[in-house]
Amino acid sequence: xxxxxxxxxxxxxxxxxxxxxxxxxxxxxxxxxxxxxxxxxxxxxxxxxxxxxxxxxxxxxxxxxxxxxxxxxxxxxxxxxxxxxxxxxxxxxxxxxxxxxxxxxxxxxxxxxxxxxxxxxxxxxxxxxxxxxxxxxxxxxxxxxxxxxxxxxxxxxxxxxxxxxxxxxxxxxxxxxxxxxxxxxxxxxxxxxxxxxxxxxxxxxxxxxxxxxxxxxxxxxxxxxxxxxxxxxxxxxxxxxxxxxxxxxxxxxxxxxxxxxxxxxxxxxxxxxxxxxxxxxxxxxxxxxxxxxxxxxxxxxxxxxxx
Amino acid sequence: xxxxxxxxxxxxxxxxxxxxxxxxxxxxxxxxxxxxxxxxxxxxxxxxxxxxxxxxxxxxxxxxxxxxxxxxxxxxxxxxxxxxxxxxxxxxxxxxxxxxxxxxxxxxxxxxxxxxxxxxxxxxxxxxxxxxxxxxxxxxxxxxxxxxxxxxxxxxxxxxxxxxxxxxxxxxxxxxxxxxxxxxxxxxxxxxxxxxxxxxxxxxxxxxxxxxxxxxxxxxxxxxxxxxxxxx
Numbered sequence: 334x335x336x337x338x339x340x341x342x343x344x345x346x347x348x349x350x351x352x353x354x355x356x357x358x359x360x361x362x363x364x365x366x367x368x369x370x371x372x373x374x375x376x377x378x379x380x381x382x383x384x385x386x387x388x389x390x391x392x393x394x395x396x397x398x399x400x401x402x403x404x405x406x407x408x409x410x411x412x413x414x415x416x417x418x419x420x421x422x423x424x425x426x427x428x429x430x431x432x433x434x435x436x437x438x439x440x441x442x443x444x445x446x447x448x449x450x451x452x453x454x455x456x457x458x459x460x461x462x463x464x465x466x467x468x469x470x471x472x473x474x475x476x477x478x479x480x481x482x483x484x485x486x487x488x489x490x491x492x493x494x495x496x497x498x499x500x501x502x503x504x505x506x507x508x509x510x511x512x513x514x515x516x517x518x519x520x521x522x523x524x525x526x527x528x529x530x531x532x533x534x535x536x537x538x539x540x541x542x543x544x545x546x547x548x549x550x551x552x553x554x555x556x557x558x559x560x561x562x563x564x565x566x567x568x569x570x571x572x573x574x575x576x577x578x579x580x581x582x583x584x585x586x587x588x589x590x591x592x593x594x595x596x597x598x599x600x601x602x603x604x605x606x607x608x609x610x611x612x613x614x615x616x617x618x619x620x621x622x623x624x625x626x627x628x629x630x631x632x633x634x635x636x637x638x639x640x
Numbered sequence: 641x642x643x644x645x646x647x648x649x650x651x652x653x654x655x656x657x658x659x660x661x662x663x664x665x666x667x668x669x670x671x672x673x674x675x676x677x678x679x680x681x682x683x684x685x686x687x688x689x690x691x692x693x694x695x696x697x698x699x700x701x702x703x704x705x706x707x708x709x710x711x712x713x714x715x716x717x718x719x720x721x722x723x724x725x726x727x728x729x730x731x732x733x734x735x736x737x738x739x740x741x742x743x744x745x746x747x748x749x750x751x752x753x754x755x756x757x758x759x760x761x762x763x764x765x766x767x768x769x770x771x772x773x774x775x776x777x778x779x780x781x782x783x784x785x786x787x788x789x790x791x792x793x794x795x796x797x798x799x800x801x802x803x804x805x806x807x808x809x810x811x812x813x814x815x816x817x818x819x820x821x822x823x824x825x826x827x828x829x830x831x832x833x834x835x836x837x838x839x840x841x842x843x844x845x846x847x848x849x850x851x852x853x854x855x856x857x858x859x860x861x862x863x864x865x866x867x868x869x870x871x872x
Contacts, residue, residue: 335748335750339748342748539731543729543731544742545715545718546689546691546718546723547719548716548717548719549746550746551715553715638691
């Protein structure tokens with residue numbers, strides 16, 4: 334078979350599968366809507382987790398810890414300690430805040446400006462802000478803090494471990510919930526598509542039987558159903574994207590207003606291009622997979638016969 | 641072209657449909673397979689179409705021992721066999737053109753070539769002006785001719801037919817048989833199962849008579865009552 338014939342065959346199958354769907358608009362709409370809802374739910378959870386990170390000021394910020402140097406320890410020692418910490422395992426970055434910079438920042442706050450002016454000398458120490466790697470869990474973070482505490486010239490390591498642990502646990506829970514929900518709902522899409530394709534195979538069993546009798550290969554018989562599954566996935570993915578966009582648009586403003594009442598600047602994040610593409614890809618894979626499971630199970634059972 | 645060597649076919653838990661059948665159809669020959677209902681005619685055709693496999697013995701078509709074909713080779717083999725069925729096995733939701741085009745679509749023939757050959761086949765069976773019609777709008781004779789057009793469109797070396805005139809009135813039956821005769825004259829090997837002895841005798845081709853799953857006789861002579869075959 335020539336390449337052009339092969340491409341023509343695929344194009345015909347793809348268009349033919351769309352035609353099959355358009356001939357049953359109500360059934361197609363119901364199936365596609367179910368697929369869309371199933372895909373939209375884990376995607377919405379993903380957006381929620383991403384927004385949760387924003388609420389906490391980002392993963393990295395909330396896990397940063399401060400290292401206060403002892404009074405009288407010079408800026409040279411602070412810079413040296415920063416260099417030592419930067420090469421430690423588990424450390425992403427270290428920022429040095431000199432005592433002068435710190436007091437200048439604090440002076441901008443009207444509440445402190447007067448008090449600072451009354452002091453003869455700068456009471457603030459040099460400080461290091463350490464950002465651990467995202468991969469460092471709560472226990473490792475605690476260990477890292479303890480090690481830094483033992484360093485020469487360090488007065489105090491301020492590590493808000495409880496908050497870091499809590500946030501880590503919540504996000505871990507939500508992430509796992511997302512995986513489980515996503516897995517279950519993708520499985521549901523595979524089952525829905527598989528069952529729909531199974532019914533279509535049964536309805537077209539006479540045609541399949543004749544095609545096999547005339548010498549159709551398994552690939553020839555299988556192809557229209559795989560395209561059918563693919564279209565279910567694509568259309569379901571598009572519906573999921575619409576649900577996601579409309580849902581975020583509808584909930585965004587009320588959530589921001591609600592958060593504002595509690596003094597938070599929380600905003601529900603929007604769906605990014607990559608997350609929308611991921612939803613579409615999930616739909617395509619689930620649709621294709623559902624069609625495969627159906628054809629693998631049911632096509633072999635249809636064999637030609639002469640009465 | 642078609643050879644059965646001592647072929648026995650036993651269906652699960654049932655009697656033997658064929659008992660040590662040996663027969664041979666030469667290349668380019670037109671042969672009729674006759675016998676009463678249950679004599680084993682359809683089983684012979686099923687074995688040729690690879691819908692069934694022999695319990696014992698071997699079936700060879702165009703030099704290929706069918707028992708040695710791998711599963712993946714079966715579609716390619718079937719593409720080279722033309723088949724006509726008593727119930728036509730036409731696709732009701734497709735036009736006459738699309739039904740005839742199906743074997744060529746399966747083999748990946750180009751669109752232009754498909755158009756040319758489908759129209760030639762429809763012309764050969766006198767249905768060129770019906771190419772857009774779905775089968776249900778055609779008469780029984782036209783449907784049977786459409787089935788024949790589908791069987792010959794891929795220019796098979798071998799054509800098998802199972803009671804192709806079973807649902808037709810005598811005039812239409814003669815018309816269809818005449819079509820087979822013309823196809824045979826251009827070199828197609830044919831094995832046609834039919835219980836209609838008068839029709840078979842009309843064409844004077846070789847008869848292979850089956851009775852009780854065995855070959856009773858193979859001849860061109862008119863059959864006697866003892867042959868076990870029945871007329872219409």
